[in-house]
Amino acid sequence: MKARKRWFPPRASRTGQRPAGRAPGAAIPRNALVWILLSQFALLLPHLPQLPIWVVPVYLCTALWRGMVLRGQWSWPSRPLRLALILAGFAAVWFSFGSLLGLEPTVALLLTAFALKLLELQRRQDAYVLIFLGYFIAVTVFLFNQDLLLVLYMVGCLWLLTSALVALHRPGEDRFNWRSGRLPAIMLLQAVPVMLVLFFVFPRIGPLWSVPLKTQAATTGVSDHMKPGDVASLSQSDAVAFRVQFAGEIPPRGELYWRGLVFSVLEEGAWRSLRYQEIPPREWRLAQKNGAGSALDYQVLMEATQQHWLYALRYPQPLDPGVMAMGDYRLYSPVEVEERFRYRVRSWPELPLDPVLSDWRRETELRLPEQGNPRTRALARELRLGAESDGDFVQRVLDYYRNGPFVYTLQPGVLGDDPIDEFLFQRQRGFCEHYASAFVIMMRAAGVPARVVAGYQGGEINPVNRTVIVHQFDAHAWAEVWLAGQGWVRVDPTAVVSPERVTLGLEEALAEEGSFLAESPLSPLRYRGIDWINSLRLRYDALTYRWQSWVVGFDSEQQLNLLQRLFGEVRARDLALLLLGSAALVLAPAAWWLLRGGRPRRLPEERLYQRLCRRLARRGLERHPGEAPGHFAERVAAERPELAAAVRRATAIYSALVYAPQQPPGERGERLRELRRAIGQL
Amino acid sequence: MPLAALAEPLRTAWRKRFGRWLANRNPRGRRILLNQRRLFIFPSRMGLLFALLLLLILLIGINYQNNLAYAVAFLLASLFVVAVLHTYANLAGLSVEAVRAGAVFPGQRSRFSLRLGQRENRPRYALRLSWAKGESEEVNLGPGEHRLLHFSLPVGERGWFHPGRLLVESRYPLGLLRCWTWLDLDLAAVVYPAPRDSGETALGAAADGSGGSSLPRPGNEDFQGFRDYRPGDSLRHVHWKGLARGQNMQSKQYHAWASRERWLDWEDYPGLPQETRLSQLCHLALQWQRREQPFGLRLPGSTLQPDRGPAHLEAVLTALALYRREAPGE
Structure with missing residues (x-):
């Protein structure tokens, strides 16, 4: 076995002393090896979130092994062992993901191969394969995350890889040095302009075939059903849900109700939206816009959620193909939002929703479970009896909230069998989903069509570019009731209990409790009070x-x-x-x-000698082509004895400078000055 | 069969044509400066693999609608374009100068020396020089550096041996492109005739007493004295006894052989064909040189006066080597 015999990788010999006739580029300079190792670890880092943890020790072990081989302490792994390692890699990926298909397992396989390839990194050819694989792995990072800072980091990775490639072609560099990183940096910079033009000019075409998608990514944002406690847990996150850019003025904060889901069905204590097959076909899509009003144009840039629903203000109409407007006035994407997604919307906030309610819709939005929460139902019926109209009834319920000792809190505690009864009459502490849910149940119990709407409320206005940043902690749930003549009207019971939640945001609403982002102490959003951090x-x-x-x-x-x-x-x-x-x-x-440097650079002594020749030529003493300086000097001395001393002296110094080039710089400078003086005497 | 028969002359014609074109574009010289006329550049095998990688990345960009994958593909593609320039610059401005080639006997290897240098102020890396015979060397060159390189190449038959074109190539910095040139250096080695005793007796050997058969025995010479050993003196004449006694290394000196000078004469062997005759003369020259006998050479058209010593031997052998051989080259 050839590989085994060569314990030492052939240390790249000093240049020029390599035995002649070796196959081209057999060895990998040590410098290149270090660059390769650096880029391997640099590429591993951004992939860590989607990789099983065992990949890290694999990297450490292969790097250690390769290092020991380099030092001559260990030998190369034998072929059966390498084969076993590769199979083990496949098996480990299969155990971690339960499959070898899909994006994450593929990437995990790639990275494992990337590490294992180090164990057979012997010849330059292997290094090429490894570095090219590295470029490919760098690209796969962007399938998971396209953050600006990450991209800057990846540019660094590309630089490391290119440096490894350059170091690979500098034979004889036995020690790691940063110098070989200079040229690749220059080359990458030179490559940028053409890249930019290509980027903006190259035609963007649709996918050529379907590709493995992410299977393991967790869904984020508002989910398709709501139990008490769901929104509260979402409020612990400071992640951005979406950003909105308005074409005109930004509406006041209290009006920014971003509708995402409409929950019409209460089942087993949880709210959920209607399933597609539960909706009669004529109710699927939004009917034609009725009436006119002022429109609001905006563009939403949404983070990946792995879900279908999109967020928009009241009465939205999508301006982009690929976004559907559903019958309950919300937007829907037929494909899951797997990456950041941008869509443009036009909303008519003043137009009534469903001025006429279909029988099916009325029946659906009134349905309640047969059993449960008897005290709540009784209270609703009692309040309705005393009210003059549905609208008045809504006010009475809100008054009930306002006058009761209700507390808005992120820590409402766990509720029992009849959660709404318990919430309304015993605990009286809750988060938005408790208030909205209880409110809708009371409406329905009293025969008023109502539903829960989930989404986000408010957002932070970025003064730098006038975008509205909506975070996960802006998640909110509120209610809609249908009133004759007005259609669906938004009612936010939380606003009654805690007006600050709507006008100022969650942070102010929870100021006393101090529970805002309590679980993420490092979030920059907690330090909004500190000016420079915030800016x-x-x-x-x-x-x-x-x-x-x-x-x-x-x-x-x-x-x-x-x-x-x-x-x-x-x-x-x-x-x-x-x-x-x-x-x-x-x-x-x-x-x-x-x-x-294409033109040969003249040495200073040559320039000076040229000057001497020019001066002599002016006196009619032309140097013949190819005449040796010594001969020329003698000829000059013979023709013009008065110049003899100076010319001989200058020629002697010049010859000394030319034929003894290895002189200390100081001495050389001294000689040059002498030469200049001697020529000056002419 | 007719196709193969047709292909062969075509190939020869093509090779000839290419050779003419190359000779025109990249003519012979003693000192050759590498410039855009002489340098060629083309993607290497790894460069083609790299192009495949770019295509793959572009496909990721297209299929995942991922703009950053597009960006990486374009960045690497334009890096490739930039690398064309850098690869070319690594060779442009270099000079290759023929220095010397040692004279040898057939079957030996001659040492070809050439000087690789630059007057420019940038480092060069991974410059590979190789001959068609398989000798190659990879060197780096510092700013303004000149370096002497030696290659030992097997030579052909008697006469001038021209080693063919020298391939100078480099893949630095990225290995994706190969820049190269085939240099026709004005550098040729003298190949002596193979020394071979044909067993033939020289014609006039007996007549004037200077033939190869009546060589004086050692000891016949008149001893003259000692002198300090000089390189080139025969080891037989070293005064070993003195050396053993701890004196300097000295050579014994004998009377000059002026009166008994010998001639290597072309006309002495009329029966032998040309090459055999030259081999015979070469054999004798070596033999007489070993015995430190002065001898002269008579060839049709040239005569070397009797003398001895390494320089004389070299002159004689060179004259034999180049007998009826044209100048190096065509």
Whole structure:
């Protein structure tokens, strides 16, 4: 076994002393090996969230093994062992994910192979394969996360990989040095302009075939059913749910009710939305817009949720294909939102929803379970009897909340069998879902169509770019009741108990309790009181928004807009010219910079000697082509004896400088000065 | 069969044509500066693999609608373009100078020396110089550095041996592109005739007493004295006894052989064909040199006066080597 015999990887011999006739590039310089190891660990880091934890020890072990081989302490793993390791890798991925298909297992396999390849990194060819695999792995990072900071980090990874590639071609560098990182940095910078043009010009086409998707990602955001406690747990997260850019003025905070889900069915203590098959076909889609009113245009940039529903203000109409408007006035995406998703919406906040209620809808929105919460039902009936109208009844229920000792809290405690009864009459502490749920049950018990709406309320206005940032802790649940003549009317019982929640946000509402983001002490949102942290956070968020809409979310429509703005009509010729122009713009200076030494540089003594020759030529003493300086000096001395001393002296110094080049710089400088003086005497 | 028959002349014609084109584009010289006329550049095998990788990344970008995958694909693609320039710059401006080639006997290896250098102020890496015969070397070159490189190459038959074109190539910095040139260096080695005793007796050997058969025995010479040993003196004449006594290394000196000078004469062996005759003369020259006998050489058209010593031997052997051989090259 050849590999076993060579315990020491052939240490790259000093340049020029390598035995002649070796196959090209047999060995990997140590410097390159270190760069490869660095890039391996750098690439592992961003993948950690989607990898099983055993990958880390695999990396450490292979790096250790390769290091020991380098030091000559251990031998290369034998072929059967390598094969066993590869099989073990497959098995481990299978055990971790339960499958080898799908994006995460594929990436885990790639990274395992990336580590194991280190154990057969002997020749330059192996290093190429490893580095190319590294480039590929760098790309897969972006399938999971496209954050701006991550992208900067990945640029660093690409630099590391390219440096490894360069170090691989510097034979004889036996020690790690950062110098080999300089050229790749320059080359990457030179590559940027052409990349940018290609990025904005290259046509964006749809997927060519379906690809394995993420299977393991957790769903985030509001879920499709709601039990008491669900929204509260969401409120612990400071993650961004979505960002909104309004075309005009931003409506007041109290009006920002982002509808996501409409819960019409109460089943086993939990609210859920209607299933597709439960809805008669005529109620599926939103009917034509009725009436006119002022419209609100905005664009939502939503984070991945792995769910179907989208968020919008009241009465939304999608402006993008691929977004559906559902019969209960919400937006729906036929495919799960797996990546950041951007859509444009037009809303009519003043238009009535469902001015006429269909029988099916009325029946659905009135249905309650047969049993449960008897005291709540009794209270509802009692309040309804005393009310003049449905509207009046709504007010009475809200008054009941207002006058009761209700507390708005993130820590309501666990409720028993008849949770609403217990909440309304005993605990009287709850979060928005308790208030909304109890309110809707009371409405329905009294025969008023009502439903729970879940989504987000409010948001933070970023003064840097005027976007509204909606965080997970803005998650909210409220109610809608149908009143004759008005259609569906939004009622937010939480606002009655804790007005600050709606006008100021969750943080203010929980100020006394101190439970805002209690579980994430490092969240920058907890330090909004500190000016510079807050301004930094908002600036970064503005940058993220721009990044998201211009780079991550850049699509064919934006591309067309951009190109039309640049060229008017888009023609292939213009694009080709743009590409060539940008290439020339970078490559021409780069070529000049690289080849600027193309003309042989004259040494200072040669320049001085040329000067001597020019001076003599002015006196009619021309040096013949190819005449040796010594001969020339003698000829000059013979023809013009008065110049003999100076010319001989200058020639002697010049010869000494040229034929004894290895002199200490100080001495050399001294000689040059002498030469200059001698020529000056002419 | 007719196809193969047709292909062969075609191939020869093509090779000839390519050779002419190359000779025109990259002519022979003693000192050759590598410039855009002489340098060629093309993606290496790894470069093609890299292109495949780019395609794969682009497919990820398309299928996952992932703009950052697009961006990486484009960044690497333009890195490839930038690398063209850097790979070219690694060779451009280098000079390769023929220094010397040692004279040898057939079947031996000659040492070819050449100087690789640059006057420019940037480091060069992984410069590979290789001959068609398989000798190759990879070197780095510092700013403004010149370096002497030696190759030992097997030579052909008597006459001038030209080692063919020298391949100078580099894949630095990324290995994705290969920049190369085939240099026709004005560098040729003299190959002596193979020394071989044909057993033939020289024609006039007996007549004038200077033939190869009547060599004087050692001891016939008149001893003259000692002198300090010089490199080139025969080891037989070293005064070993003195050396053993701890004196300096000294050579014994004998009277000059002026009166008994010998001639290697082309006309002495009329019966032998040309190459055999040269081999015979070469054999004798070596033998007489070993015996430190002065001898001269008479070839049709040239004569070397009798003398001895390594320089004389070299002159004689060179004259034999180049007898009726044209200048190196075509």
